[in-house]
Amino acid sequence: MAVMLSFDPTPVDRCVCHNVTFAELLRIHRETGADLAExxxxxxxxxxxxxxxxxxxxxLATGRERLPVMLEPGGRDAE
Structure with missing residues (x-):
C-alpha cells in the first residue's frame, strides 16, 4: 500500500480531469457493482x-470518499 501523508490539508476526493467525486463513484459502485473499468x-x-x-x-477497496495524498500516487503499491 502507498505511504499516505497525513499532514496534507487537502485530501483527494475526486477525479480532477472529469470532476467526478469518489462519493459519486462509490454510489455507482454500491448501486450497480461497477468495477473500475465500468x-x-x-x-x-x-x-x-x-x-x-x-x-x-x-x-473502492475501503469505501473512503476522501484520501490523503499518497507519497507515490502513480505507484502500483496503492492497489
Missing amino acids: LQRRTGCGTGCGMCVPYIRVA
Whole structure:
C-alpha cells in the first residue's frame, strides 16, 4: 500500500480531469457493482491524466470518499 501523508490539508476526493467525486463513484459502485473499468466507461474517471486511478482503487477497496495524498500516487503499491 502507498505511504499516505497525513499532514496534507487537502485530501483527494475526486477525479480532477472529469470532476467526478469518489462519493459519486462509490454510489455507482454500491448501486450497480461497477468495477473500475465500468466506472471509467460511465463517468470518464481516470481516463484523463490517470493520477486518480490509484486513489479510485483505494476508495473502492475501503469505501473512503476522501484520501490523503499518497507519497507515490502513480505507484502500483496503492492497489
